[in-house]
Amino acid sequence: MASMIEKLEFIEEPGGNAEHSLTMYSLSTCAFCKRAMDFLKDRDVAFRYIQLDKINPMVKATVKSELKKQYDNLPVFPVLVIDDERALSGFNEEKWRNELGL
Template sequence: MKIQKVPGNNKKHKVFVYALSTCAWCKKTKQFLKDKDVEYEYVDVDLLSKEDLEKVKAEITSRGVPLQFPLIIIDDKVMITGFREDQINGALA
């Protein structure tokens, strides 16, 4: 699976974003993390192969969160659906 890594100096938390390449909210989320110098990884779900898409769907569903984007996962436990600045800030504090 094509996972992109965006380097940053803030490595305090493990941040992963499920996004769509066409989605403006996802883009905003990526920019927000970049501006905060947070290191993160992301995958654009709309660009995945069928096999990888199946994996991502199973992964998201197994976490019990809706199949919506962006989905921000912090330290493997905090899950935020949508670009909710306050929640992301809170989880990154």
């Protein structure tokens, strides 16, 4: 059975730096999510994102549960999934810079 995450429609943000496959889960009202998106855009990093507060609440709950199961103790928004292997929870510029090699 496919996960709910695989069925989501993400918004693509093009960028010249596509070294990693990046997926961000955010909230439209989250200031840290906005800062995280600006951080990636300012560095010309390609990523895709979805604002979970703009989708069906039942779908949102399922997605949060899947993220928590797959990446342990998530989500604190924003959540940045790197190469479908690991995830960063919350926006800490220094940590994101180090993890992404920026």
